[in-house]
Amino acid sequence: MASDSADESSPTLRDYAMLIGRALALGAVLAGVAVPLVVLSGESVRFASEKVFAVAALVFGFSILGWSGSVFAGRGIENFQRYIGGRSDWSEADSRRAMMVLGSVGAGGMVGASLTTAVVGAVV
Amino acid sequence: MSTQTETEDVGDRGVVERLRASPFLSQLLSNRLAVAGLAIIFGMLAIGLYARLFIDLQSVTTSQIGTNPNVAPPSWLGPKEAQVVTDYGTWAYPFGTDIQSRDIFRRVLYGAWIALKFGTITVAASTVLGVGLGIIAAYYGDITDNVIMRTMDVLLAFPSLLLALALVAIFGSGLWKVVIALTLVYTPRFARVVRGAALKVLEDEYIEATEALGAKDPRVLVRHILPNCLAPITVQSTLNFGLAIIDIAALSFLGFGSEAGTPEWGLMLANGVELGLLTGDWWWSFFPGLFLAITVLGFNLLGDGMRDALDPRMRETVD
Amino acid sequence: MISKRFVIKRLLLLVPVLFGVATFVFAILHLSPGDPARVIAGQRASEEFVRQIRTELGLNDPIWVQYGRFLFEAVQLDFGQSYQIQRGQPVTEVLRYKLPVTLEMAIYGQLFGILLGIPAGLLGAVKQDAVSDHVTRIGALTGISVPIYWSGPLVILLFAQVLGWFPASGRIASEFSIEPITGVITFDTLISGNFAAFQSAAMHLLLPSLVIGIYSMALISRMMRSSMLEVIRQDYMRTARAKGQGSKITVMKHGFQNALIPVVTVIGIQFGSLLGGAVLTETVFGIAGIGTLLVRAIQVGDYPIVQGTVLTFAFLFTMVNLLVDITYSYLDPRIEQ
Numbered sequence: 001m002a003s004d005s006a007d008e009s010s011p012t013l014r015d016y017a018m019l020i021g022r023a024l025a026l027g028a029v030l031a032g033v034a035v036p037l038v039v040l041s042g043e044s045v046r047f048a049s050e051k052v053f054a055v056a057a058l059v060f061g062f063s064i065l066g067w068s069g070s071v072f073a074g075r076g077i078e079n080f081q082r083y084i085g086g087r088s089d090w091s092e093a094d095s096r097r098a099m100m101v102l103g104s105v106g107a108g109g110m111v112g113a114s115l116t117t118a119v120v121g122a123v124v
Numbered sequence: 125m126s127t128q129t130e131t132e133d134v135g136d137r138g139v140v141e142r143l144r145a146s147p148f149l150s151q152l153l154s155n156r157l158a159v160a161g162l163a164i165i166f167g168m169l170a171i172g173l174y175a176r177l178f179i180d181l182q183s184v185t186t187s188q189i190g191t192n193p194n195v196a197p198p199s200w201l202g203p204k205e206a207q208v209v210t211d212y213g214t215w216a217y218p219f220g221t222d223i224q225s226r227d228i229f230r231r232v233l234y235g236a237w238i239a240l241k242f243g244t245i246t247v248a249a250s251t252v253l254g255v256g257l258g259i260i261a262a263y264y265g266d267i268t269d270n271v272i273m274r275t276m277d278v279l280l281a282f283p284s285l286l287l288a289l290a291l292v293a294i295f296g297s298g299l300w301k302v303v304i305a306l307t308l309v310y311t312p313r314f315a316r317v318v319r320g321a322a323l324k325v326l327e328d329e330y331i332e333a334t335e336a337l338g339a340k341d342p343r344v345l346v347r348h349i350l351p352n353c354l355a356p357i358t359v360q361s362t363l364n365f366g367l368a369i370i371d372i373a374a375l376s377f378l379g380f381g382s383e384a385g386t387p388e389w390g391l392m393l394a395n396g397v398e399l400g401l402l403t404g405d406w407w408w409s410f411f412p413g414l415f416l417a418i419t420v421l422g423f424n425l426l427g428d429g430m431r432d433a434l435d436p437r438m439r440e441t442v443d
Numbered sequence: 444m445i446s447k448r449f450v451i452k453r454l455l456l457l458v459p460v461l462f463g464v465a466t467f468v469f470a471i472l473h474l475s476p477g478d479p480a481r482v483i484a485g486q487r488a489s490e491e492f493v494r495q496i497r498t499e500l501g502l503n504d505p506i507w508v509q510y511g512r513f514l515f516e517a518v519q520l521d522f523g524q525s526y527q528i529q530r531g532q533p534v535t536e537v538l539r540y541k542l543p544v545t546l547e548m549a550i551y552g553q554l555f556g557i558l559l560g561i562p563a564g565l566l567g568a569v570k571q572d573a574v575s576d577h578v579t580r581i582g583a584l585t586g587i588s589v590p591i592y593w594s595g596p597l598v599i600l601l602f603a604q605v606l607g608w609f610p611a612s613g614r615i616a617s618e619f620s621i622e623p624i625t626g627v628i629t630f631d632t633l634i635s636g637n638f639a640a641f642q643s644a645a646m647h648l649l650l651p652s653l654v655i656g657i658y659s660m661a662l663i664s665r666m667m668r669s670s671m672l673e674v675i676r677q678d679y680m681r682t683a684r685a686k687g688q689g690s691k692i693t694v695m696k697h698g699f700q701n702a703l704i705p706v707v708t709v710i711g712i713q714f715g716s717l718l719g720g721a722v723l724t725e726t727v728f729g730i731a732g733i734g735t736l737l738v739r740a741i742q743v744g745d746y747p748i749v750q751g752t753v754l755t756f757a758f759l760f761t762m763v764n765l766l767v768d769i770t771y772s773y774l775d776p777r778i779e780q
Contacts, residue, residue, distance in 0.1 A: 061464070157580075394592075406604070420589075
């Protein structure tokens with residue numbers, strides 16, 4: 001486990017950018033599919049846009065919170081898990097990376113929802 | 125077909141070996157505290173079932189003014205006010221009555237049913253979600269694992285009551301919505317336990333053997349992993365049960381759970397605190413809280429004993 | 444020791460924290476079923492009026508425009524005005540009077556938790572025999588089985604109603620009128636030199652702080668116990684004792700400081716649960732802090748207040764963790780910040 005994360009924690013900048021890019025795209029696609037789906041289910045474009053954007057914003061806000069939380073409470077969490085939680089494979093770097101990916105999905109979703117709303121709004 | 129039976133054989137042997145290696149049940153039963161916990165749980169279950177079957181919900185929900193004395197202290201105590209004079213010294217209202225003249229004793233009994241019912245649903249739902257997420261994380265590994273588990277960790281870092289409040293703000297109030305909110309709040313705990321156990325199973329050779337036999341299907345994996353996670357999942361569910369009962373009642377206490385009149389412990393406590401506390405009418409809040417605390421204690425005693433029986437080393441090193 | 448750069452870096456972290464919380468809350472409010480315009484207008488208002496309010500609030504704009512505007516206003520610490528609870532009042536104004544109330548109770552509660560939890564944990568680690576282990580264990584299990592909303596009423600009934608030692612609810616006896624300076628009532632009364640009022644305020648605070656502190660005590664003592672056990676078992680402690688370096692007390696003292704380090708870091712994260720407990724404790728003791736404010740705001744759909752309250756909680760949590768980090772670096776000078 002330890003050697004595993006050591007390998008992962010030093011990816012090149014390009015790998016990192018690729019990962020973020022893929023996450024952004026994933027979020028955008030998910031939102032882009034979700035908005036028309038909600039509209040097709042009989043809701044207004046306004047409603048679809050608002051809810052999908054809000055879900056994406058929830059993910060985005062959550063991961064920013066998780067990212068900064070990992071930084072400022074990282075040591076506490078590590079100690080907590082060591083003495084009480086009984087698990088030790090949590091690491092600040094890992095957590096920040098995960099939150100970065102998740103946040104990108106959220107951000108992509110927010111952009112995707114906005115763009116799709118414009119398109120769907122033009123069609124409907 | 126032959127592959128199927130072979131994989132099952134291998135899986136079964138794993139379970140049997142594990143059971144033999146840690147005599148879980150006999151260890152558990154030799155722990156007096158755990159047995160006491162088990163007895164409490166069965167007692168509460170019996171009370172809950174009795175209440176569900178023999179107490180008319182209507183009679184403990186709607187106002188009984190006129191039928192019963194109003195705000196009477198427990199009848200065995202003696203008269204507090206002239207109006208209860210006919211009943212004192214009897215067992216007519218062992219826990220007293222509230223401002224709607226409802227019999228608190230029967231309300232508390234019915235509360236056992238509500239607490240156990242909604243507790244069970246909450247715990248079961250978060251177990252299912254957690255098992256799913258944990259197995260997915262362990263199976264796919266890498267970035268999927270990282271994102272799922274770190275998300276679970278962040279969720280775990282939120283104070284559970286505040287997170288539940290945020291979710292209730294999204295879903296709206298009501299007992300069922302509270303159940304949904306708490307299910308999401310508890311899922312990370314199960315995901316964590318299951319992922320850990322699943323990883324162990326994946327490292328074991330018999331999964332490799334299974335894969336070699338051409339059974340890379342995730343469904344087969346679930347069949348292998350689940351029996352091996354059963355013990356940690358059970359411990360987690362038991363410990364979580366107490367928490368679920370506390371949190372459901374807490375949200376009801378704050379006014380987001382059960383509807384007015386429901387014989388639910390949290391709501392009864394809220395009424396007792398709001399209307400009975402400053403006038404010293406202690407029985408409103410005392411008895412529902414007592415039953416709640418005893419039930420939760422039962423689950424905590426049992427869960428704690430289970431944890432020990434499962435992994436006696438844990439206690440020395442961690443706790 | 445702690446460097447100025449470290450503190451500034453941590454303070455800068457407040458930006459993403461608050462940004463994250465703000466976005467999170469924005470999302471929650473837009474996912475929740477209520478209609479803010481309806482909340483402001485009231486249930487009986489005409490559809491026409493509701494529509495007018497909706498336009499005024501900009502609720503008809505596309506959601507990303509609303510999000511941008513929300514962030515822009517939040518940066519200027521403008522969280523809007525209360526819809527319902529104190530209609531028309533700026534949220535910051537409402538919070539300014541409620542925050543010290545909660546803060547005061549939380550701080551005293553945390554102090555109780557630390558002052559009771561650390562000795563209890565030490566005792567558990569040093570005195571290791573079957574009986575005390577058993578007692579500690581049953582005590583801890585009973586402790587986590589009793590929720591605040593029952594232990595609170597119980598202490599009120601016992602200490603306020605039966606014994607009459609403490610007041611049952613509120614912050615100060617009604618005969619005192621204290622001009623709020625900071626809003627922290629024990630501080631204000633002291634500053635104004637009114638000791639009778641201070642005593643009354645302290646008596647009012649004692650029970651709620653104790654109730655809220657018990658839970659943090661449970662965790663701190665557990666943490667202290669296992670951390671101290673680990674230190675005791677470490678080799679250098681054994682050798683130190685074997686070599687007879689100083690008395691057992693000296694050895695323990697040295698071990699204690701090392702054992703304290705992980706405990707301090709955990710105080711930071713459990714402060715969040717303490718704030719969660721504050722919501723319940725305020726309700727039980729009838730204290731009008733931001734905990735009860737949050738509950739009421741969610742109930743009536745007063746979204747700006749919900750936003751402001753949650754942001755305040757996050758701010759408090761971050762600041763406490765900053766304090767913890769500073770304490771930590773004093774305890775463990777080996778760590779390079």
